[in-house]
Amino acid sequence: MSRWLLKSEPSAYGWADLVRDGGTRWDGVRNAQAAIHVRAMTPGDEALIYHSMSEKAAVGIARIAGPTEPDGEGGKWAAVRIEPVAPLPRPVTLAAMKATPALSGLAMIRQSRLSVSPVTDAEWAAILDLAGA
DNA sequence: GCCAACGTTGGC
DNA sequence: GCCAACGTTGGC
Numbered sequence: 001m002s003r004w005l006l007k008s009e010p011s012a013y014g015w016a017d018l019v020r021d022g023g024t025r026w027d028g029v030r031n032a033q034a035a036i037h038v039r040a041m042t043p044g045d046e047a048l049i050y051h052s053m054s055e056k057a058a059v060g061i062a063r064i065a066g067p068t069e070p071d072g073e074g075g076k077w078a079a080v081r082i083e084p085v086a087p088l089p090r091p092v093t094l095a096a097m098k099a100t101p102a103l104s105g106l107a108m109i110r111q112s113r114l115s116v117s118p119v120t121d122a123e124w125a126a127i128l129d130l131a132g133a
Numbered sequence: 134g135c136c137a138a139c140g141t142t143g144g145c
Numbered sequence: 146g147c148c149a150a151c152g153t154t155g156g157c
Contacts, residue, residue, distance in 0.1 A: 009155090031140080052155060094156080113139060113154050 003119040004037065004047040005108050006062070006082070015049050015060045018084045027071045027079030034116040038078040039068050047082060048119065048127065050108065057091035058127060060084060088131035102126040 006026060008014055018024055029035055041047075045064040051057055062082045071079035097103045103126055107117035119127070 007155090056156075111138085112156065113137095115154085 002040065002042070002045045003121065003124045004041065004045060004064075005050055005058070005106075005117050005119050006047045007050045007052050007108065007115045007117075009053050010051040010055060011053075014051055015084070015087065018049065018060070018062065018082070019087075023065055023081060023083035025069075025079050026082050027077075029071070029077055029079070029116055031113075031115060033111075034114055035078050037116040037118060038080055040118075041068055041080050043067060046085065046124075048124075051091075055091070056094040058088060058097075058131070059091045060087045088128075088133065090132050092127050092130045096130050097127065100126055100130065 010016075013024070026038070029038055041064045043064055043066055047062045047064065048058045049060045049062055051059055061084075063085050064080055065083040066081035068078045068080045071077040094109075097106060098109060103109065103123055106119070106123055108114060111117070
């Protein structure tokens with residue numbers, strides 16, 4: 001099982017929307033590197049939902065709920081269905097992640113514009129620890 | 134509001 | 146195929 005981080009602007013679509021909907025099709029990714037990550041997802045993988053811009057914090061855990069599907073014209077891009085698993089006991093801010101040595105290599109930190117990025121097992125554990133889980 | 138990072142577009 | 150110009154994202 002792999003682990004991921006999905007970035008979203010909460011005013012566009014956030015954790016609360018995901019919970020309300022019971023799941024959603026995560027589409028509209030229009031970045032080649034991010035699309036590679038989407039295509040690498042398999043059902044059962046887990047993903048942190050991170051709110052960018054105003055909040056800058058990871059807020060919940062979602063599960064990849066289906067196989068990746070073509071997205072966009074000609075299926076050039078990829079989308080995947082996700083479902084909410086649980087909110088983090090407390091949000092983990094970007095500042096907290098940056099202040100944690102174990103997370104210095106986190107893909108999202110190294111490349112802030114990447115909207116879909118991998119999270120290693122060790123990084124995942126460190127983030128859940130910060131979340132009080 | 135500004136700026137850095139990065140991607141894309143279009144002229145040559 | 147190169148590169149300048151421009152657009153977008155997202156942190157600060």
